[in-house]
Amino acid sequence: MLRWIHVLVLLSFFFGCTARQYPTPEGLPEGLPAAYEVEVLDEGASVQGWWELFGDRELVFLVEEALRRNYDIREAFARLEAAAADFGSVRAGELPDLTMTGEVGQQRTRNSETGQTRSSERYNTFLAASYEVDLWGRVAAASAAEGERFRASREDLESAAMTVAATVAEVWVARKQTLAHIDLVRVQLEEEKALLSIEEARFVSGMSSALDVLRQKETVLATTARLPDLKAELRLQQHRLALLTGRAASGFRVGEDVSGDALVTVPLPATGLPLELLEQRPDIRAAHARLVASGWDLEATKALRLPKLTLSARAGLTAAGMSLLGEGWLLDAAADMALPLFDGGRRRANIDRSGAIVRERVAVFERTVMTAVKEVEDALAREERQEALVRETSLRLDAARITLEEAMRRYHWGDNNFDAVLTARTRIRDLEERIVEQQASRIQARIALYRALGGQWWQHLPVYVYEDE
Numbered sequence: 001m002l003r004w005i006h007v008l009v010l011l012s013f014f015f016g017c018t019a020r021q022y023p024t025p026e027g028l029p030e031g032l033p034a035a036y037e038v039e040v041l042d043e044g045a046s047v048q049g050w051w052e053l054f055g056d057r058e059l060v061f062l063v064e065e066a067l068r069r070n071y072d073i074r075e076a077f078a079r080l081e082a083a084a085a086d087f088g089s090v091r092a093g094e095l096p097d098l099t100m101t102g103e104v105g106q107q108r109t110r111n112s113e114t115g116q117t118r119s120s121e122r123y124n125t126f127l128a129a130s131y132e133v134d135l136w137g138r139v140a141a142a143s144a145a146e147g148e149r150f151r152a153s154r155e156d157l158e159s160a161a162m163t164v165a166a167t168v169a170e171v172w173v174a175r176k177q178t179l180a181h182i183d184l185v186r187v188q189l190e191e192e193k194a195l196l197s198i199e200e201a202r203f204v205s206g207m208s209s210a211l212d213v214l215r216q217k218e219t220v221l222a223t224t225a226r227l228p229d230l231k232a233e234l235r236l237q238q239h240r241l242a243l244l245t246g247r248a249a250s251g252f253r254v255g256e257d258v259s260g261d262a263l264v265t266v267p268l269p270a271t272g273l274p275l276e277l278l279e280q281r282p283d284i285r286a287a288h289a290r291l292v293a294s295g296w297d298l299e300a301t302k303a304l305r306l307p308k309l310t311l312s313a314r315a316g317l318t319a320a321g322m323s324l325l326g327e328g329w330l331l332d333a334a335a336d337m338a339l340p341l342f343d344g345g346r347r348r349a350n351i352d353r354s355g356a357i358v359r360e361r362v363a364v365f366e367r368t369v370m371t372a373v374k375e376v377e378d379a380l381a382r383e384e385r386q387e388a389l390v391r392e393t394s395l396r397l398d399a400a401r402i403t404l405e406e407a408m409r410r411y412h413w414g415d416n417n418f419d420a421v422l423t424a425r426t427r428i429r430d431l432e433e434r435i436v437e438q439q440a441s442r443i444q445a446r447i448a449l450y451r452a453l454g455g456q457w458w459q460h461l462p463v464y465v466y467e468d469e
Helices: 002-016 050-054 057-069 071-094 138-204 210-224 226-244 274-280 282-303 319-323 346-412 418-453
Strands: 097-110 117-133 308-317 329-338
Touching (some): 050 138, 057 071, 057 138, 071 138, 138 210, 138 226, 138 282, 138 418, 210 226, 210 418, 346 418
Antiparallel strands (some): 097 117, 308 329
16 A cells, blocks of 8 residues: 555655746737837936925925835735735645644543543544645645735735836925915016006006096005915815825824925936837736736636545554553555546536636736836927927917016006007906916926836835745
8 A cells, every 4th residue: 555655755856846838928018119109318217206306305305205104105005915825825735734633531431330430531632744746736726826916916016116116206296386376476466566567556646547547556456365265275285295105184284384496307217129018017006916817817727627646644642552662653645636527517517717817918918018008108298398388388478478578568658458468468367377387287297207117116115025936
């Protein structure tokens, strides 16, 4: 009997250790372009830690706090820990299962004829082992599938970090835009008040009408009324930053008294080629890992239709052995072979289901790749468009200021057409606000470009990210 067990063990070692690898999909998703449609002159900036390029310590602090405390990241990290535990649990199936049991008992019997009572005690210790011989690679395939799912969870954590960092930067830019609008409105308010004083003086001297004075007062009031809305928007943006950094909105304060600085444009990153996104984007890496995992699941499901070999052994020491220094040993060894014969088509249906999941994962992977390329193309198109809009609006603003100077000169020299002055000032205010919005939109487009290009994110996370197994 032991001879056959040795033979089975050697065969199981040979078959179980045969290298198996699920082949990754050959080729690239159909329609993947060789280059991006929009070309911009990049400045070669690295996508790693791109938020530091703004040179703003407040932004760096906010991003680091978000990467450390954000709820989405903490949730993704918890899922990663669960995936690591699942991986470890499945890998345990590649090793024998060893169990030790102990038994203590006492028995009393009474002789009805003599009336004597006899007591006996038993002490038994057993060590049981069982091991499924991985003849067809089912256990190895299941372990490989769980390993890929673990890697996908790690990439999900990096995707969450990428999204959170970009969202914090976008809200920070929006806050800078609101602060710039507040500064702009305050300057405009002072200018409108100065013009109102001029109109009142001209009215006293008979050079202006009461209608002109009233219209200017209305302009002053309308400009003043814009400040509360802007300050309320500033508070809402601050509340959103609080949530992103995992803090309560009521106790969160960040740069409330800081005026709107000039919106700094960070350098353009090296965009590379669409093909490089397959390695740069964590969501693509996650989709690919899940695709490979589904392939391993299919291999494991196919192996369930094949014979299953289980080796088991049981050794123990009885009470006699304990009392006689080792003469009561018990050894039991067995090899069980199970061959599925009929299951009503259940295993075949499971194989079909696993195959369908593989095809689903292929579609998800290809869609993720194409979506990533689209996001880069969109960001490049927005970058190109916003750059042109800022230039155009700057030229229009220069022309509007020249028009206002001419209108004011004529008005001071006796031309009573105050409408020309009001029209020119209104146009300037609109263009000044528009250029602030366009500058912010240009920076938002650049942030979106950095976000779309992906990169390695685990080094920016202040949590331990598991290394490759």
